[in-house]
Amino acid sequence: MMRLRLAATIAALVAAVPFGMAQDQNDQTRAKERQSQLDAVIQDFVKARKEAYAAMRQAKTADEKSAAEAKLPKEADFLPRVHKLIAGGATDDVAAEALAFALFGLRTEDEKVFDALSKHFVKTDKIGRFVFQMAMGGAPDRAKPVLVTVLEQNPSQELKGLACYALGAIAFGKEGEKAAKEAEAYFARVEKDFADVKAGRKGTLGEMAKGSLFELRNLQVGMKAPAAESKNLKGEKVSLADYAGKVVILDIWATWCGPCKAMIPHEREMVAKFKEKPFALVSISVDEDKKELEEFLEKESMPWVHWWEGAEAPLVKQWNVRFFPTIYVIDGKGVIRHKNIRGDELEKAVEKLLTETK
Secondary structure (H helix, E strand, O other), X not given: OHHHHHHHHHHHHHHXXXXXXXXXHHHHHHHHHHHHHHHHHHHHHHHHHHHHHHHHHHOOOHHHHHHHHOOXXXXXXXXXXXXXXXXXXXXXXXXXXXXXXXXXOOOOOOHHHHHHHHHHOOOOHHHHHHHHHHHHHOOOHHHHHHHHHHHHHOXXXXXXXXHHHHHHHHHHOOOOHHHHHHHHHHHHHHHHHOOOOEOHHHOEHHHHHHHHHHHHHHOOOOOEOOOOEEEXXXXXXXXXXXXXXXXXXXXXXXXXXXXXHHHHHHHHHHHHHOOOOOEEEEEEEOOOOHHHHHHHHHHOOOOOXXXXXXXXXXXXXXXXXXXXXXXXXEOOOOEEEEEOOOHHHHHHHHHHHHHHHO
């Protein structure tokens, strides 16, 4: 009887070995198939985008431009293929890559994509690629619940910090007092709890939050403009305080900035129009080399005040300059009245403030 039982046990073990091996082989085959499917999705997307951009560069008429734009890859053509790769609650690397492609390639706000992130990835280190990108490159409103869960439940201090910064950035990108308070709360928490978390080439989260907090607390419309010091083209120390009592436009720009250069003709008109008024236009250059600015000014007439800061200047960092041109309009009492307005809107704002100054 014992011999029969032993034989049966050995037979069962022998039978189980090839089954397990077959299962492993099936899993490996399945993984390769899924990876191939994902690779095909990304390759098709890249190919479609390249073809569309090439057609757009070659387009000469409005119809040709429209036809070229129509070739751009569409979410509807790729999202179903992503859904297939994340179906059944998949949590492997392929599913994670497919979700990353949907978010940062397709820029989707699809519910299934965010549900998959929320249900299967927020407590794991695989959410890292998403959180870092959202913190450094921005995130849609739809991502807020995912980021909140990472902040509250992920065990990684680094990922919690990145999620906190990303939440602050989402609020920071909106207008209104409520959004400003929300942004300040998240950035203040970053400064308090996650200041030492590394943020790639941008330094630490604490350093990044510092500029945003300064802007929120000192550079909002209705606030007294903080002190601003720089140097003119002669290397002499200059200050915003030198223009007390005047309506001032601070135009933070660079000679390589297309939108900045497009403003120059209208700025010349405004300077001529308001030359007898208590008005000053101050252009603050962030060009790497002062010589580049000087050579530009030799060719382009810009008859107003110029400061040169350079890309890494203290004023640029302190004032949290994130894009160019960055424009502040300051009234005769030193209060910030407008931000980032251009063209006719800028001119009308100056006219109104000059009336108040009288």
